[in-house]
Amino acid sequence: MKGGIRKVFAYMVRYRAAGLFLFIFCLLTLVTLVNPTFLEWQNLRDIAVQAAPICIISCGLMLVLVTGEIDISVGSMMGLLAACMGAMASLSRGNWPPGVVIPLTLGIGMLLGLLNGWLVAYAGIPSIIVTLGMLTALRGVTELIMAGTWITDLPSGIRFLGTGTWLGIPVSVWTALAVFLVSLWLVHQTAIGKRIYAIGSNPHAARLAGLPIKPIKVFVFAWTGLLTGVATLVSVPQLSVVDSGIGVGLELLVITCVVVGGTAVNGGIGNLGGVLCGVVLMTMISTVLIFMKLGEDATYWSRAIQGLFILGAILADHWISNQRKT
Amino acid sequence: MERLKTNALSKSYGGTHALKDISMDIIAGEVHALCGENGAGKSTLIKILSGVERPDTGKVHWRDAPLPLGKVDAIEAHGVVAVHQEPVIFPHLNAVDNLFVGREHAMACGIWLNQASMRKQTQNILATLGEALSVTEPVGEMSLAQRQMVSMARALIHQCRILILDEPTASLSARESASLFGRINVLKEQGVGILYVSHRLEEVFKLADRVTVLRDGASVGTWAIKDLNRDTLIKHMVGREVPVAPPTSSPNVKPTKQPVIEVSALCRKGAFNDISFHIQPGEILGMSGLVGAGRSEIARALFGVDRFDSGNILYGGRTWTSLTIQDAIAHGIAMVPEDRQLQGLVLPLSVETNLLLPSLANHECFRGLDQGTMRSTAGDLVTQLGIKTESPSKPAESLSGGNQQKIVIGKWLHTHPTLLILDEPTRGVDVGAKSEVHRIIQALAAKGTAILLISSELPEILSLSDRIMVLCGGCNQGILSRQEATQEILLRRSLPTDSGRDI
Numbered sequence A: 001m002k003g004g005i006r007k008v009f010a011y012m013v014r015y016r017a018a019g020l021f022l023f024i025f026c027l028l029t030l031v032t033l034v035n036p037t038f039l040e041w042q043n044l045r046d047i048a049v050q051a052a053p054i055c056i057i058s059c060g061l062m063l064v065l066v067t068g069e070i071d072i073s074v075g076s077m078m079g080l081l082a083a084c085m086g087a088m089a090s091l092s093r094g095n096w097p098p099g100v101v102i103p104l105t106l107g108i109g110m111l112l113g114l115l116n117g118w119l120v121a122y123a124g125i126p127s128i129i130v131t132l133g134m135l136t137a138l139r140g141v142t143e144l145i146m147a148g149t150w151i152t153d154l155p156s157g158i159r160f161l162g163t164g165t166w167l168g169i170p171v172s173v174w175t176a177l178a179v180f181l182v183s184l185w186l187v188h189q190t191a192i193g194k195r196i197y198a199i200g201s202n203p204h205a206a207r208l209a210g211l212p213i214k215p216i217k218v219f220v221f222a223w224t225g226l227l228t229g230v231a232t233l234v235s236v237p238q239l240s241v242v243d244s245g246i247g248v249g250l251e252l253l254v255i256t257c258v259v260v261g262g263t264a265v266n267g268g269i270g271n272l273g274g275v276l277c278g279v280v281l282m283t284m285i286s287t288v289l290i291f292m293k294l295g296e297d298a299t300y301w302s303r304a305i306q307g308l309f310i311l312g313a314i315l316a317d318h319w320i321s322n323q324r325k326t
Numbered sequence B: 001m002e003r004l005k006t007n008a009l010s011k012s013y014g015g016t017h018a019l020k021d022i023s024m025d026i027i028a029g030e031v032h033a034l035c036g037e038n039g040a041g042k043s044t045l046i047k048i049l050s051g052v053e054r055p056d057t058g059k060v061h062w063r064d065a066p067l068p069l070g071k072v073d074a075i076e077a078h079g080v081v082a083v084h085q086e087p088v089i090f091p092h093l094n095a096v097d098n099l100f101v102g103r104e105h106a107m108a109c110g111i112w113l114n115q116a117s118m119r120k121q122t123q124n125i126l127a128t129l130g131e132a133l134s135v136t137e138p139v140g141e142m143s144l145a146q147r148q149m150v151s152m153a154r155a156l157i158h159q160c161r162i163l164i165l166d167e168p169t170a171s172l173s174a175r176e177s178a179s180l181f182g183r184i185n186v187l188k189e190q191g192v193g194i195l196y197v198s199h200r201l202e203e204v205f206k207l208a209d210r211v212t213v214l215r216d217g218a219s220v221g222t223w224a225i226k227d228l229n230r231d232t233l234i235k236h237m238v239g240r241e242v243p244v245a246p247p248t249s250s251p252n253v254k255p256t257k258q259p260v261i262e263v264s265a266l267c268r269k270g271a272f273n274d275i276s277f278h279i280q281p282g283e284i285l286g287m288s289g290l291v292g293a294g295r296s297e298i299a300r301a302l303f304g305v306d307r308f309d310s311g312n313i314l315y316g317g318r319t320w321t322s323l324t325i326q327d328a329i330a331h332g333i334a335m336v337p338e339d340r341q342l343q344g345l346v347l348p349l350s351v352e353t354n355l356l357l358p359s360l361a362n363h364e365c366f367r368g369l370d371q372g373t374m375r376s377t378a379g380d381l382v383t384q385l386g387i388k389t390e391s392p393s394k395p396a397e398s399l400s401g402g403n404q405q406k407i408v409i410g411k412w413l414h415t416h417p418t419l420l421i422l423d424e425p426t427r428g429v430d431v432g433a434k435s436e437v438h439r440i441i442q443a444l445a446a447k448g449t450a451i452l453l454i455s456s457e458l459p460e461i462l463s464l465s466d467r468i469m470v471l472c473g474g475c476n477q478g479i480l481s482r483q484e485a486t487q488e489i490l491l492r493r494s495l496p497t498d499s500g501r502d503i
């Protein structure tokens, strides 16, 4: 019996998606018992809308981690992209049509990602340094662009991306779903997906096998940049005010989700299903705390709990690698 | 004529001239051996021929047309394929992905991978190599020999015209080697040219048609195998006359003392079963068997890396029913592991640091670590073992494979272990250094260290061990004294019998 429980536990830890899924299920049951309104459509929809941009960026960031690199600049990148989008689209400033603003925002995101990737792969600077620099620099540029002002007059075309719905489901959720499916295809059905994993799994062997290591690293950073653009487009228009503080701390949340989802921080391992569960779990937590009627303390708790989760995830990874050895 | 010809290739890394002006050729249908001491430049030449590195100067011609240098995929497309010294293995991926990453089969205009066809080919190639491996399990969970096979299979899925093998038998035992030689002969009949690197000279004499010798990055010459014998070949490699005497047997009569370690009925499901033996101070117990017979697993259990399910170990006045690595080290057990890259070395750290890691405590003084004695100890080890490096402060990963192996052994010499476990200690080490390592092992035994020696090289086991234990399928097939043991007996006992013992 004890062996059986141990086995189930080992399975849950090893197949992160399954473990997290069970965890989410238990959590849902618990909260619903305390407060049945949690399962109301409106609340679930709110959680989904909150999770959508995180999920979109996580799909990219997971690939960065799988290659053995890291990107901590996505928060500032979103800040800058929000400012650019706001400046281009706002009625009182650029007043450019959405057909121009959308591709430009995505393009800038991708270019910033390309720059990250180029500095890491070709200039040979460690990714933690490059993206730490970007984290600071991009926030600075954002503040320059916004110059202490706010944007409140986004046109309805852009607003629709954030608040519109199709078949009763928000555009942002549809977008996250699409990004997730494309990522699944990328990881499982394309050559580049396989190569991303190979590079992170054994860089020495990747070199001997002649894999195009540098272009692939540039690709994962650019892809993350592009996805940050997508996330900006579907999340920022939900806000009534665009200022220079958008996306502060976002990078930590995204990294937490990806790592809790079972992605190895030193490369080679990462599973989209796990990451999706990680995103759902982490975005649920703050809502759950509110519904657990913790009142004022809820926000403080949510930070602490996020931290505990990331430690728990790393402990679990450690445990798995010990299990493999014995 | 179909041949691969190099033209004055040179390559240097920083101040090291790894290759100087190499011109040689490999003709279709021949086995061309490449010999040289550790650090002579063999692997560097192979990296250039396979496109991993670009030479500083020089050219390579294939079928009289220049080969695109520095592009692995383009060179593979010409049918020139290499199996490198360190296996090209992606531990987190399964066998199919390991074989096909970088040359994936696509369908539907490249937007969808053709998994079925890749899986089928993987199964076929593994079957022709005689390996029954799972194609879904991550390769990192397989044994070193199985990983080596996957790496070999990766090369053989190509229709190759020139096959380059860099020490392919280093982690294979007699039976796998024999099946590899069979494979090589088949390819040779089909007109494939083979460049073969090995430190095991008997293999060179068995397989090769011609031999090229490298020394210090320069080519010494190329000879037909019939014009050479073992001594002349060694002379060309080393550059001077060296009598490589077979290791002299240490005096075998040892008074029976209290054993250092007594293992009784040790079991681990799926790895080994009912293993009992003891080793006395100053005794060398050899462990022989095929790859996968459970030898490394036993070593790992004794060192506390793996758990064991039942049985116990009497060691240091205690009966252990479970053991951690910390316990093992604290009680004077040392181990040279099988896989130097993953387990034996901290690759990015310097040669010096790697050499001193286990004996750092010896260098502690009131200001911390005594840099002076550390440097001189490391320097001594480098000279004693003949480790070829530009300076002891270079990272261990910049050394040639055999020189890395010397570090893995060297680092234990200044500690004084009570029990030393050696898992393939001379893998990839050249002839000269090999006899030095043998000498060191015997010196340690003479000082009273009990030694457990695992080796797939029968001559090594036979000449060093006082007693030899043969394993097959995780079971003890009996312990022989040195007088009783011969190559034939060891081989016969290590082959599975028809009755098929299961564990």
Ligand SMILES: Nc1ncnc2c1ncn2[C@@H]1O[C@H](COP(=O)(O)OP(=O)(O)OP(=O)(O)O)[C@@H](O)[C@H]1O
Pocket (backbone or CB within 6 Å): B013, B014, B016, B017, B018, B036, B037, B038, B039, B040, B041, B042, B043, B044, B045, B085, B388, B389, B390, B397, B398, B399, B400, B401, B402, B403, B428, B430
């Ligand atoms: N990446 C590198 N950086 C610096 N030096 C290197 C590097 N790779 C190889 N060298 C040096 O080049 C020389 C030749 O190394 P190589 O690996 O070709 O030797 P080898 O003949 O294959 O030896 P072994 O039999 O031990 O495998 C060595 O002195 C080694 O230190």
Ligand SMILES: [Mg+2]
Pocket (backbone or CB within 6 Å): B042, B043, B044, B085, B166, B400, B401, B402
């Ligand atoms: Mg080599």
